[in-house]
Amino acid sequence: MIELSHLDLSFGEGSSAQQVLSDVTFNVLDGEVFGLVGESGSGKSTVLRCIAGLYDHWTGTITVDGHPVDKNLGKEHYRKVQMVFQDPYGSLHPKRSINSALIAPLQIHKIGDEDKRINEVLDQVGLPRSSRFRYPHQLSGGQRQRVAIARALILEPQLMLLDEPTSALDVSVQAEILNLLVQIRKERHLSYVMVSHDLAVITHLCDRLAVMRQGCIEEVLSKEALLTGKMKVDYTKTLYEASRSYDRAMANQLETA
Amino acid sequence: MTSQITTAEDLQEQKKKKSFLLRTARSPREALLQRVALGFLEFTSNKLALIGALIVIGLIIVAIFAPTIAPFDPNEQNLSIALQAPSSAHWFGTDEYGRDIFSRIVFGSRITLYIVTLVTVTVGPIGLAIGAFSGYYGGIVDVIVMRITDLFLSFPSLILTLAFVAVLGPGLEQAVLAIALTGWPQIARLARVEALTIRKTDYVAASQLQGASDSRIIFRDIIPMCLPSVVIRVTLNMASIILTAAGLGFLGLGAQPPAPEWGAMTSTGRQYMLDSWWVVTYPGLAIMVVSLAFNLFGDGLRDVLDPRSN
Amino acid sequence: MSLIPEVTDHSPLIEVENLWVRYKMRHLTMNAVRGVSFHLGREKLAIVGESGSGKSTVGRALLQLLSDNADVTADVMRFGDFDLRTASEKQMQKIRGAHISMILQDPKYSLNPVITVGEQIAEAYRVHTRASRKEAKARTIEMIKAVQIRNPERVYDLYPHQVSGGMGQRIMIAMMLIAEPDIIIADEPTSALDVTVRLQILAILDDLVQDRGIGLMFISHDLNLVRSFCDRVIIMYGGQIVETIAAKDLDKVQHPYSQGLLNSLPSLEHQREFLPVLDRDPAWMQQMEVRK
Numbered sequence: 001m002i003e004l005s006h007l008d009l010s011f012g013e014g015s016s017a018q019q020v021l022s023d024v025t026f027n028v029l030d031g032e033v034f035g036l037v038g039e040s041g042s043g044k045s046t047v048l049r050c051i052a053g054l055y056d057h058w059t060g061t062i063t064v065d066g067h068p069v070d071k072n073l074g075k076e077h078y079r080k081v082q083m084v085f086q087d088p089y090g091s092l093h094p095k096r097s098i099n100s101a102l103i104a105p106l107q108i109h110k111i112g113d114e115d116k117r118i119n120e121v122l123d124q125v126g127l128p129r130s131s132r133f134r135y136p137h138q139l140s141g142g143q144r145q146r147v148a149i150a151r152a153l154i155l156e157p158q159l160m161l162l163d164e165p166t167s168a169l170d171v172s173v174q175a176e177i178l179n180l181l182v183q184i185r186k187e188r189h190l191s192y193v194m195v196s197h198d199l200a201v202i203t204h205l206c207d208r209l210a211v212m213r214q215g216c217i218e219e220v221l222s223k224e225a226l227l228t229g230k231m232k233v234d235y236t237k238t239l240y241e242a243s244r245s246y247d248r249a250m251a252n253q254l255e256t257a
Numbered sequence: 258m259t260s261q262i263t264t265a266e267d268l269q270e271q272k273k274k275k276s277f278l279l280r281t282a283r284s285p286r287e288a289l290l291q292r293v294a295l296g297f298l299e300f301t302s303n304k305l306a307l308i309g310a311l312i313v314i315g316l317i318i319v320a321i322f323a324p325t326i327a328p329f330d331p332n333e334q335n336l337s338i339a340l341q342a343p344s345s346a347h348w349f350g351t352d353e354y355g356r357d358i359f360s361r362i363v364f365g366s367r368i369t370l371y372i373v374t375l376v377t378v379t380v381g382p383i384g385l386a387i388g389a390f391s392g393y394y395g396g397i398v399d400v401i402v403m404r405i406t407d408l409f410l411s412f413p414s415l416i417l418t419l420a421f422v423a424v425l426g427p428g429l430e431q432a433v434l435a436i437a438l439t440g441w442p443q444i445a446r447l448a449r450v451e452a453l454t455i456r457k458t459d460y461v462a463a464s465q466l467q468g469a470s471d472s473r474i475i476f477r478d479i480i481p482m483c484l485p486s487v488v489i490r491v492t493l494n495m496a497s498i499i500l501t502a503a504g505l506g507f508l509g510l511g512a513q514p515p516a517p518e519w520g521a522m523t524s525t526g527r528q529y530m531l532d533s534w535w536v537v538t539y540p541g542l543a544i545m546v547v548s549l550a551f552n553l554f555g556d557g558l559r560d561v562l563d564p565r566s567n
Numbered sequence: 568m569s570l571i572p573e574v575t576d577h578s579p580l581i582e583v584e585n586l587w588v589r590y591k592m593r594h595l596t597m598n599a600v601r602g603v604s605f606h607l608g609r610e611k612l613a614i615v616g617e618s619g620s621g622k623s624t625v626g627r628a629l630l631q632l633l634s635d636n637a638d639v640t641a642d643v644m645r646f647g648d649f650d651l652r653t654a655s656e657k658q659m660q661k662i663r664g665a666h667i668s669m670i671l672q673d674p675k676y677s678l679n680p681v682i683t684v685g686e687q688i689a690e691a692y693r694v695h696t697r698a699s700r701k702e703a704k705a706r707t708i709e710m711i712k713a714v715q716i717r718n719p720e721r722v723y724d725l726y727p728h729q730v731s732g733g734m735g736q737r738i739m740i741a742m743m744l745i746a747e748p749d750i751i752i753a754d755e756p757t758s759a760l761d762v763t764v765r766l767q768i769l770a771i772l773d774d775l776v777q778d779r780g781i782g783l784m785f786i787s788h789d790l791n792l793v794r795s796f797c798d799r800v801i802i803m804y805g806g807q808i809v810e811t812i813a814a815k816d817l818d819k820v821q822h823p824y825s826q827g828l829l830n831s832l833p834s835l836e837h838q839r840e841f842l843p844v845l846d847r848d849p850a851w852m853q854q855m856e857v858r859k
Contacts, residue, residue, distance in 0.1 A: 039761035039762065049462075052466055053466070054462055054465060073468075075468040077468075078466060078467055081466075083462075083463070083466055085459040086459075087459060090458055090459045091460055091462075091463055093460040093481075093482075094460075095481045095482065096477075096481075097288055104464065104467065104477070105467040105468075108468050108469050108470075109467075109468065133284060133288040135292075151463065170617040170618055170788070171617060171788060171790070171828060171831060171832060172828060172831050172845040172847075174831075174833075175833075175842040175845065176844050178833065178842055179841050179844060197761065197762065198833075199762075199835060200832070200833040200834055203833070203835060204833035204838070204839075204842070227835065227838070238763060242762045242765070242766050243762050243835060244835055244836075245791065245792075245794070245795035246792060246795040247766075247795065248770055248773060251766040251767055251770035252770070254763050254767055
């Protein structure tokens with residue numbers, strides 16, 4: 001489904017240039033759920049945005065479903081790949097109603113049957129049809145995230161990019177959204193690439209994952225390998241242990257500032 | 258904004274409010290009406306803003322119904338009653354040509370309104386569009402536009418306006434054009450600054466991800482978010498437009514005689530100021546009251562439009 | 568200035584009984600905290616809840632840090648012998664920092680961006696002691712070292728935007744501990760930090776609390792974190808305390824909300840296809856009897 005090869009990205013020029021991604025290479029198979037895990041500054045969200053086509057000043061190759069992602073992305077790309085953002089408060093236009101947000105992609109791609117499609121997608125994400133004309137500030141965080149998912153689904157993509165979709169949500173709401181994502185994937189046979197800093201969330205959804213650190217991929221491993229302690233790289237082990245619980249002895253082993 | 262868990266007592270209190278505003282909108286039109294109604298309620302709770310708005314409305318009414326309201330023809334001269342103090346016949350007295358000052362002020366409101374409206378309607382949308390495009394595209398486009406606005410903004414506005422008038426010649430239309438030419442860069446800069454922030458938001462990224470064209474993003478995503486600050490700026494500018502126009506009129510560069518433009522009236526009235534104070538005072542008061550009204554109105558509008566929890 | 572007479576290890580430092588916080592807004596009154604009672608000793612106490620549960624409000628109510636339209640009432644709200652309900656602003660200023668300190672979530676927003684971090688810590692020290700600038704600076708450097716920052720002299724002169732999240736939080740801790748308080752209220756102190764940095768910060772807090780016998784009130788939404796870090800856990804929902812339990816007994820929670828919350832967490836150890844979703848029983852929102 002996705003192939004990334006030697007992806008490099010830096011911001012800035014000359015002496016102030018910052019290498020954000022270095023030689024990132026991995027594959028995502030059709031129908032797979034692939035996770036990108038790392039701490040802040042690891043570049044995981046940046047990779048996602050490169051796949052989406054939001055950044056274009058990278059070098060290397062990215063192919064989605066056999067088609068290269070490059071500067072001239074046709075509209076077909078956006079029917080294949082959609083993204084759900086982290087902040088439910090920032091990913092919906094504050095002045096536009098839910099209906100307006102959902103209708104926009106249909107209008108851009110000149111897809112008809114607007115009413116039917118909007119209602120269908122609202123049903124699928126578990127939102128009442130009556131919320132169609134509400135505004136984002138009238139909805140809770142969980143509801144907004146459902147709208148964001150609905151908006152991504154309405155174009156019937158094959159690949160969903162999920163950028164920390166539940167980090168900004170309450171614990172109980174997180175469970176609902178994660179369940180929703182699992183359910184949708186099954187029903188629509190989608191592939192997911194999910195970014196998170198939370199290892200528990202990643203292992204809940206993903207089959208395989210890549211551990212990133214400061215722009216590089218440390219390791220790509222399967223969920224089972226992670227859970228059974230068969231990681232090959234120390235950093236992965238550190239991340240795993242640190243995510244499990246607070247342990248005074250463990251803290252001693254970590255480098256101090 | 259954290260979610261608030263309310264108890265049963267809280268919910269009951271909420272239900273006591275008007276039901277129309279609380280119920281879920283069933284159509285886009287209803288949603289829009291609700292927002293307008295809520296905005297209106299909030300605006301009217303601000304007493305000063307309300308006063309400003311009423312005065313502005315008053316100005317519009319006076320301008321529309323000028324022939325009915327004015328007891329005399331503003332241009333009718335009658336030298337025998339020149340420079341008469343305010344009386345029951347002539348509420349604001351008469352000027353040096355025996356013209357009724359009250360009638361002249363009433364008709365002068367048309368000129369004021371004409372200038373304010375025309376300038377605002379040109380400067381607002383054009384400045385907004387230029388600024389939004391400039392901010393969204395960034396790069397060389399932004400640089401060029403910004404240097405042009407720099408050029409305009411480096412002159413004190415009145416001086417610049419005078420310079421334009423010097424080129425265009427005296428007259429009402431020329432004054433409007435000059436003021437508009439001086440005013441658009443400020444709006445463009447404001448819109449550009451907002452656009453710079455907005456283009457980085459996730460909802461703009463989401464639009465880009467849907468394959469939206471640049472102009473669609475600018476007009477549907479960016480410009481609505483720039484609108485509040487631009488509207489506020491434009492409303493507050495109205496006061497200075499009035500003052501500039503009055504200034505131009507005072508210098509004889511705006512509306513030409515015998516047009517009852519308030520600034521021109523103040524200017525010509527200077528000569529008679531000591532003995533016939535009313536010739537200067539009433540036009541001056543008119544300018545002051547209307548400018549103040551626009552200012553108060555603009556303040557109130559800002560309180561309503563400026564999203565407090567963005 | 569010590570307001571606490573000789574306190575043994577087992578008597579509570581803070582006692583709260585029937586705390587209510589009501590926000591008066593234009594058309595309605597919102598009850599953020601409803602009849603909360605608890606005590607804090609020389610221990611690590613967690614207050615856990617989701618957004619809107621009132622957990623942050625409790626912490627701020629103790630220090631009178633709520634907005635003017637907040638109405639705080641309690642039968643008891645005591646720090647040692649000192650009645651926090653009736654304290655004047657002047658008295659509270661003496662208490663904040665010197666006796667009860669507060670660590671907030673994001674150091675980006677709680678540090679003054681135009682003053683160096685060292686200066687800010689030194690200032691905190693000078694406010695509560697009559698130390699000279701030199702003494703304050705020396706103490707500050709010591710404190711920075713105590714939070715395990717290498718090169719404390721260099722870090723002293725840095726500005727907040729020059730320090731990373733983890734270091735910024737250590738600076739906050741240094742600033743809040745330099746006047747040697749008896750109690751720390753930490754409001755989501757590690758939520759904005761990476762997992763590895765989080766561990767280090769918690770270790771620092773852990774050590775400081777043990778060494779100095781400080782009482783720590785740890786406010787968080789992260790149940791997993793507090794179960795291994797804290798001694799006791801209080802779970803809040805809808806402004807009320809639904810359960811109080813020892814951290815090691817967290818598996819045995821009784822209240823359905825607590826159970827639901829624990830179960831709905833994705834867990835590394837316990838993989839499930841669908842997470843059990845919390846079914847909110849409206850009965851949980853009903854006002855509970857205040858237990859004395």
